[in-house]
Amino acid sequence: MIFALLFFAVLSLVVTAVPGALLGLAFVALSTRLPLWVRCVLLPVVAAATSVAWAAVLTTGNHWWPAAALLSFAATAAAGAALLLHQTRRALPPRPAPVWTVR
Helix, strand or coil: CHHHHHHHHHHHHHHHHHHHHHHHHHHHHHCCCCCHHHHHHHHHHHHHHHHHHHHHHHCCCCCCHHHHHHHHHHHHHHHHHHHHHHHHHHHCCCCCCCCCCCC
């Protein structure tokens, strides 16, 4: 029985987090023409929209809706921020190699 409980707990985490993470990645990947500050402002808005969608789907009668909304918000924001950080670091010029003095 404990294995069934663990299986359904992991399944619910995956079902809740993966769509939000994919939406965060898709938003950052498709908004490359926008300025960086606009993308940074809109990413939490998209994350909040996913959490509101989970709250609407699960309704307030279900006592798990805050956890699902929080998990979806965190997954969307984290995945989008990670890709945004990767894209901005890739756009920076490479650092010059440090010149060490030889004694």
